[in-house]
Amino acid sequence: MNTPVIDFVKEYTKSGFSRFHMPGHKGKGVLGFEGFDITEIKGAGNVFCGEGIIAESEQNATSLFGFKSTLYCTEGSTQCIKAMLYLARQAALKAGNCGKRVLAVRNIHKAFVFGCFQNDIDVSWLNADCNITYDSIKNACDLTCDKPFALYVTSPDYYGKVLNIPEIAKICEKLNLYLLVDNAHGAYLRFLSPSKHPVSLGAFMSADSAHKTLPVLTGGAYLQLSDKVPEDIANKAKASLSLFCSTSPSYLILQSLDGCNAYLADGYGKKLELLIQELDNLKEKLKREGWEISRSDPLRLVIKSVSKGYTGYELAELLEKQRIQCEFGDFENLVLMFTPENTYVELNKLEKAITAVPPSGRTANPLPKVKNLPKRVLSVRQAISSESECVEAEKALGRICAIPLSPFPPEVPIAVSGEEIDKNIISLMKAYGIKSVWVVKE
Ligand SMILES: Cc1ncc(COP(=O)(O)O)c(C=O)c1O
Known part of the structure; x- marks a missing residue:
């Protein structure tokens, strides 16, 4: 697959042009890669207008994902989530809904709250522990004064919990709700066979952080539009993304998204399959060693550290001593994230390090459990x-x-x-x- 953005910038760095344009480093500096950090010079396209080489590269991404549109974002799922709310609200207004309220499962990332603030949307919550059924969603809808226009869910969440998106999508269809998925942790799901990506499974739109699970620089993300998104709403997608970010997109991130297309097109599905097999083996070995492993999306290892008497923080520290850096520890769990860029040597090192940890002989204190949601006083x-x-x-x-x-x-x-x-x-x-x-x- 071609990489028009990378090619353009490479050519420009070699061209001998004197840079009388932004950024101020003029292609020189202490980091060594400043030459690749350009702005919208002639020929560089425009991410907000969908022009030139950026449009060409996005078209490559769209054909790889196979949805209606895959749009580049340089400010993470945070930007996509805000734009997704804006677009769904536009669709709702057109369909005669007041566009004031969204129903959301409470384990949201805070970007969703910022998105509601910026879009002037109010929220009705579903408890994260509740079963998402027709009745629970219908009851929540019935309790609100203005009918929600969308159901917003996070899947996979930070702990790799994956929701039954096909079932939820069917319920949303019956209740006339747009299903919006924070898929920040699941861009790669499209490349499992068969696809487990939320848009493949019936979501209206999703926000995918390319940088979390694919080899993309921090900030790179995709706004994914399904075929259910009406044409006139899809036509507003670029404008909606521009509402929630800087007017100076990072060309380093755009090049990284561009390069990722070539990576995905070159046997990524197979690499993923092999890695998941390795990870499944690792999970089984750790279980045999007495560690409790939580169910999660395939590219994640969630160790219930309390199963051997450690908090996640403590277990993370023990692994740090072996020069292993984990994603996140909490009171009860340790979360590690993998991609095919992790080598087998690294996987072996990890396995040895975890299996060498003896039971602590103590009981780790779990986090206080809170069942009820706080009382809402203001929007x-x-x-x-x-x-x-x-x-x-x-x-x-x-x-x-x-x-x-x-x-x-x-x-x-x-x-x-x-x-x-x-x-x-x-x-x-x-x-x-x-x-x-x-x-x-x-
Ligand atoms: C579930 C979830 N959603 C959204 C985000 C925001 O993603 P980004 O950092 O790409 O803006 C995060 C970030 O960690 C996340 O964990």
């Missing part, structure tokens, strides 16, 4: 737009959260803007070591 928009102040955790009881409060990672808010900070939230803040929170000024 996301009202809370974020109000005057706010930062208060210490001990003084936050009863105050209204202004800016989403989330441990990092996974940036899944424990309190969303507009919610009252209750005892449960304070205890979670203490557990996560979060010392302060932005609240609405009284």
Whole structure:
């Protein structure tokens, strides 16, 4: 597969042009790759207009994914999520819905909250532990004053939990809801055989971080439109993406997305299959060693570290001593992410390091369990737009959260803007070591 963006920039770096254009480094600098960091000079296309070499490269991505459109984003799934909400709202308005409300499963990433704020959308929540059934969604819809226009779900989530998208898509169709999927962790799912990508399985649109699971620079992402997206809404997609990002897209990221097409076209499916086989073997070996392994999407290893008496933080530290850096540890789990760019030598090193960890002989303290969602007092928009102040955790009881409060990672808010900070939230803040929170000024 050709790589028009990479080719253009390579040619430009060799061309001997003196750069009287942005960026200010003029192609020279301490990093060594500044020459490749260009802007929209003649011939470089334009990501917002879908012109020239960028359009050609996006067309390559679209043909690889096989959906209606695969659009490049340089500011992550964060940008895609906001644009996805905007487009679904546009579709809803056209269809006669007021476009004011979305139903969302609560394990959202905070980018969704920012998207609701920027699009002036209010949210009704479904508890993340609930079964997503026709009845649960219908009941949630019936409880709202204005009918939701979309169901927003995260699949896979940070722990690799994958939802039954085909089933959920059918329910959404019956209830006239657009199914929007935060697929930040699942761009690669399209290349499993058969595809497990949410858009292949019936989603209306999805936000995919290319940089999380594919060999793409941080920030590279795709907004995926399914064939269900009407033509006039699809025509607004580029404009919608431009609403939520800088007007100076990174050409380093665009080149990386361009190069990824060639990578995907060159036997990626096979590489994926082999890696997943290796990972399945590793998971089985760890289970035999007494580790509990959680069900997850195939490119992730989620070790229930408490099964041997460790918190995820402790187990991560033990592996760090063996020069192994994991994605994320929490009170009960350790999460590791893999791609075919991890070598077999690295997989063996990991297996040896984990199997060498003895049981701690202690019981690790789990995170306090909170069943009920906090009380909503203001809409996301009202809370974020109000005057706010930062208060210490001990003084936050009863105050209204202004800016989403989330441990990092996974940036899944424990309190969303507009919610009252209750005892449960304070205890979670203490557990996560979060010392302060932005609240609405009284
Ligand atoms: C589930 C989920 N959604 C969205 C995002 C935002 O993605 P990005 O970093 O590509 O903007 C993240 C980031 O970690 C995430 O974990």
